[in-house]
Amino acid sequence: xSKVILEVNDLTTKYITRFHEDVYAVDHVSLKVEExxxxxxxxxxxxGKSTLALSLMGYYFPPxxxxxxxxxxxxxxxxxxxxxxxxxxxxxTEIAYxxxxxxxxxxxxRKIINFIEDVxxxxxxxxxxxxxxxxxxxxxEILGLPEDxxxxxxxxxxxxxxxxxxxxxxxxxxxxxxxxxxxxSALDVTSQKMVIKMLLDLMEKGMIKSMIFIxxxxxxxxxxxxxxxxxxAGQIVEKATAQEAVFDPLHPYSKGLMGSxxxxxxxxxxxxxxxxxxxxPNLKKPPTGCRFAERCKYVIPECKTHPIDLRETGEGRAYRxxxxxxxxxxxxxxx
Amino acid sequence: xxxxxxxFLNKLLWFVITLVAAxxxxxxxxxxxxxxxxxxxxxxxxxxxxxxxxxxxxxxKYAELFGINKPLLTQFFLYVKNIFQGNFGSSFTxxxxxxxxxxxxxxxxxxxxxFPAIIVGWIIGNTLGAIAAYVKKGFDKVILPISILIGNxxxxxxxxxxxxxxxxxxxxxxxxxxxxxxxxxxxxxQFVWSVIVHYQLxxxxxxxxxxxxxxxxxxxxxxxxxxxxxxKYARFMGIKDRKIVGYVFRNAMLPQVTGLALSIxxxxxxxxxxxxxxxxxxxxxxxxxxILGQDYPLISAVTLIxxxxxxxxxxxxxxxxxxxxxRIKAAQAE
Ligand SMILES: Nc1ncnc2c1ncn2[C@@H]1O[C@H](COP(=O)(O)OP(=O)(O)O)[C@@H](O)[C@H]1O
Ligand SMILES: [Mg+2]
Numbered sequence: 001x002s003k004v005i006l007e008v009n010d011l012t013t014k015y016i017t018r019f020h021e022d023v024y025a026v027d028h029v030s031l032k033v034e035e036x037x038x039x040x041x042x043x044x045x046x047x048g049k050s051t052l053a054l055s056l057m058g059y060y061f062p063p064x065x066x067x068x069x070x071x072x073x074x075x076x077x078x079x080x081x082x083x084x085x086x087x088x089x090x091x092x093t094e095i096a097y098x099x100x101x102x103x104x105x106x107x108x109x110r111k112i113i114n115f116i117e118d119v120x121x122x123x124x125x126x127x128x129x130x131x132x133x134x135x136x137x138x139x140x141e142i143l144g145l146p147e148d149x150x151x152x153x154x155x156x157x158x159x160x161x162x163x164x165x166x167x168x169x170x171x172x173x174x175x176x177x178x179x180x181x182x183x184x185s186a187l188d189v190t191s192q193k194m195v196i197k198m199l200l201d202l203m204e205k206g207m208i209k210s211m212i213f214i215x216x217x218x219x220x221x222x223x224x225x226x227x228x229x230x231x232x233a234g235q236i237v238e239k240a241t242a243q244e245a246v247f248d249p250l251h252p253y254s255k256g257l258m259g260s261x262x263x264x265x266x267x268x269x270x271x272x273x274x275x276x277x278x279x280x281p282n283l284k285k286p287p288t289g290c291r292f293a294e295r296c297k298y299v300i301p302e303c304k305t306h307p308i309d310l311r312e313t314g315e316g317r318a319y320r321x322x323x324x325x326x327x328x329x330x331x332x333x334x335x
Numbered sequence: 336x337x338x339x340x341x342x343f344l345n346k347l348l349w350f351v352i353t354l355v356a357a358x359x360x361x362x363x364x365x366x367x368x369x370x371x372x373x374x375x376x377x378x379x380x381x382x383x384x385x386x387x388x389x390x391x392x393x394x395x396k397y398a399e400l401f402g403i404n405k406p407l408l409t410q411f412f413l414y415v416k417n418i419f420q421g422n423f424g425s426s427f428t429x430x431x432x433x434x435x436x437x438x439x440x441x442x443x444x445x446x447x448x449x450f451p452a453i454i455v456g457w458i459i460g461n462t463l464g465a466i467a468a469y470v471k472k473g474f475d476k477v478i479l480p481i482s483i484l485i486g487n488x489x490x491x492x493x494x495x496x497x498x499x500x501x502x503x504x505x506x507x508x509x510x511x512x513x514x515x516x517x518x519x520x521x522x523x524x525q526f527v528w529s530v531i532v533h534y535q536l537x538x539x540x541x542x543x544x545x546x547x548x549x550x551x552x553x554x555x556x557x558x559x560x561x562x563x564x565x566x567k568y569a570r571f572m573g574i575k576d577r578k579i580v581g582y583v584f585r586n587a588m589l590p591q592v593t594g595l596a597l598s599i600x601x602x603x604x605x606x607x608x609x610x611x612x613x614x615x616x617x618x619x620x621x622x623x624x625x626i627l628g629q630d631y632p633l634i635s636a637v638t639l640i641x642x643x644x645x646x647x648x649x650x651x652x653x654x655x656x657x658x659x660x661x662r663i664k665a666a667q668a669e
Contacts, residue, residue: 057571091573099571104564107582109589109660115569122574170572 004072005210006033006056006095006177011069013055016062023283025051027234028069033177033227038203038211040221040242042257043231046280049214050100052231053181056212057095059086074176093123096175100182100214102166106154112165113150116172123173136172142205143168143198160191164198171202177210178202185215196224218257222246227316230254233280233291236310239318250319250328253292290322298323298331342657350650357642358418362411365634373397373427414635423636428628434636437621442640444513445610445617449602452538456545457595463546464553465584468561478550485547494540494612501536508536511614537609545598552594556587589660593652600648601641 008031015023025048033039041049051064058078060066071079073094078086099105106115116136120127137147145161145168154162163183171178180199184192202208213225221228221242228245230238230253238251249255256276278295281287287294289304296303303322310320321328377394398404405413417424423434460482467478485493502510514520515529560566560583569579610619618637625633 054571059571061570087573087575091571093573097568097571099564099568101564105568107565107569107586109586110582118569118574118578119572122572122578166568 003035003074004032005035005074006031006212007070007072008032008056009070009072011052011055011071012067013051013060013069014065014067015051016065017284021284024067024286025234025283026055027286029231029236031229031236031239033210033212035209036203037227038213038225040218040225040228041212041214041231042218042221042228042245042254043216044257044276044280045216046283047231048234048283049216049231050181051234053097053179053212053214056179057086057091057097059083059091088123092119092170092173092175094176096170096173096178096208098166098170098178098180098183100185102163102183103159103186105166106162106169108154111151111153112169116150116169119169119172139168139172142207143201160187160194163187163191163195167195167198167202171207175208177212178208179212179214181214182216183213184220200224218254219246230257233286234283235291235320236318237292237320239310239316241317244317248329250313250317250325251292251321252296252298252328254319255332256295290320298328339657343654346650346653350646353646354643357646358415358639359411361635361639361642362414363407365629365631365638366407368629418639424632426625426633427630428624428633429630434632437633438618438636438640441616441618441621444615445602445619448534448537448609448615448617449541450599452541453545453595453598453602456542457549457591457598459542460546460549461553461588461591464550465557465587467550467554468557468587469580479554482547482550482554485543487547488544490540490544490608491612493543494537494609497536497540497543498612509533513616533613533615537613537615540609540612549591549594553587553591556590557583560584560587589656592659593656596648596652596655597645600645602644 008029011026011029012024013026015025017023027048029052031039041052043049054060054064055066056071058066058071058081060083066079069079070077073090076090076094078090078094081090106112110118113133113136117129117132120132120135133150136150140147140149143164145164149157149161149165154165157165163186167180167183178199183199184195187195199211199213203211211225213221215221218228218230223242225242228238228240228242229236230245230249230251232251232253238245238249238254240248240250245254246258249258253276276295281291281294287304289302289306290296290299290308293299293303300322308320308322310318312318313325319325323331373394377390377397395404414424421435423438425431426434426437429437463478463482467482488496498510501507509515509532513530513533514526515533520526563583563586566579566583569582570576607619607622609615610617611623614620618640621633622637624630625637
């Protein structure tokens with residue numbers, strides 16, 4: 001087993017809203033990402049994917065609050081660290097993040113190069129502007145971005161270019177792990193492909209060691225990440241390799257996600273389309289039993305009465321369902 | 336830059352069109368007021384004169400003098416021609432004093448009152464608004480209601496309140512005028528002191544109104560910016576909060592610049608209330624005098640100055656703003 005870059009144990013975080021109703025958007029999540037590996041996180045909107053991404057960085061500000069658990073990045077435990085130390089020594093340098101709304105992620109009145117200066121100087125005030133410029137230009141060149149982008153304001157860039165610029169800026173301090181939150185969702189198909197290729201390139205060229213790729217389209221992760229984790233209502237409902245998650249999903253929710261999207265990807269063309277009926281539960285008052293029970297085709301009364309644990313099946317695979325693997329595979333085959 | 340040039344020419348064209356329309360309206364509107372100004376003057380001049388032919392002669396002389404017996408169109412072209420020569424004619428009410436002279440002596444009172452008041456109000460208002468947005472708790476709960484209260488009081492309300500409390504009740508400051516009525520404008524200490532004392536109430540009445548309006552605007556702009564996605568991203572890239580607050584306030588401030596330029600542009604119009612209530616000898620007060628006396632040349636000249644300043648301010652805002660805010664610059668390019 002190779003080195004673990006990111007290890008998360010039993011992490012729970014919550015939003016404290018204005019009316020003091022807590023939203024447990026990340027509920028006892030554990031995960032591991034090894035060096036050279038990428039993890040995909042899939043789930044419908046509102047399942048807590050973005051909240052998980054934010055929670056992983058160990059730097060919280062209202063309304064998001066840390067509740068319990070542990071985050072270890074490259075052997076260093078960052079939970080419990082002083083926030084300013086996290087800011088200076090972890091953010092951007094160990095772990096970096098591409099926000100879901102990357103279109104609006106850059107300060108509209110600051111040139112790209114000035115923002116890069118701000119990022120670098122926030123970690124090391126001694127670097128000269130010239131060194132920063134040289135580094136930025138070199139990185140942009142490697143990533144196939146035109147140098148003149150550096151002198152532009154974000155509003156002067158197209159959507160796809162903005163997205164790629166944000167990616168380039170995110171990895172400027174060579175973080176070990178990059179979290180990309182729906183990096184391609186708002187883009188047209190061509191830009192989507194470019195962005196995904198760029199992220200894979202980052203791994204290939206060793207500019208980052210590991211990656212987490214978040215999307216609401218599970219099938220998109222096929223051919224992109226090594227492993228897949230499916231989230232539902234703040235919890236992990238399935239963990240598997242990409243191959244398994246796509247071709248042999250165990251949890252009825254994963255199964256549903258596979259059938260819900262048109263996929264032009266090679267090898268996935270003959271999947272049947274069907275959206276999962278219903279909507280995810282309100283996280284202010286999550287159901288006591290299986291959180292997916294309300295929408296599950298295979299539900300039995302026991303599903304709703306007691307919480308379901310995440311079951312390990314060996315070799316890193318796990319799923320959160322009352323039924324056995326064999327039973328699930330059988331019912332899926334019948335259809 | 337090509338896009339900007341086109342933008343510039345477009346704005347310039349509109350500036351000229353608005354200006355022409357404004358000059359025409361400035362000329363016509365006062366003349367549509369009911370009443371005959373010359374009759375008023377003649378009545379004053381002819382006091383004691385008994386022969387009606389004598390009155391008629393005086394009337395015709397003045398009508399000729401002011402040009403109001405000519406057709407309106409001719410009057411208009413004369414008016415425009417004179418404006419270009421810097422000649423606004425003679426005041427009806429203070430005849431034969433040239434309007435230009437009246438304006439020259441009153442405009443500085445207005446500028447010296449308004450300009451500092453607007454700037455001070457703008458700075459204090461924006462600072463308070465930004466602090467209210469950032470600190471939120473407590474402070475916000477105090478500043479916001481007070482700002483809303485002051486910002487929504489009509490300007491004359493604030494002026495009257497100050498007048499009643501500090502001039503009438505407490506007698507700390509005089510109730511009216513730009514300086515003691517028993518003084519002659521000289522550079523003596525006594526005179527300067529008198530000017531300073533007379534300055535306070537009109538000044539603070541304008542500052543207070545400006546603070547209220549600016550603080551509310553700045554607060555909501557800052558709150559909006561503080562929740563923007565770029566703030567989150569910058570935080571997670573490890574940028575210090577202090578720097579991010581700098582981003583936020585710069586971005587929130589840019590639209591406020593428009594407010595500043597506009598209030599400078601509408602300075603003379605805005606001065607009306609404070610000047611009238613405190614009988615401050617500025618342009619606003621002169622305009623009121625002009626209206627009361629149906630003094631066409633004076634009214635036209637003052638309103639022309641107001642219009643010009645507003646137009647220039649607007650024009651300048653759009654040009655400068657297009658340069659300093661890349662968001663607008665990009666929008667122009669489209
Ligand atoms: N700032 C916030 N305050 C309160 N609740 C929030 C906030 N942001 C997200 N949530 C809630 O947390 C849950 C998870 O949201 P999110 O992490 O954005 O999901 P996803 O990224 O999977 O779409 C949702 O129920 C959402 O309503
Ligand atoms: Mg999200």
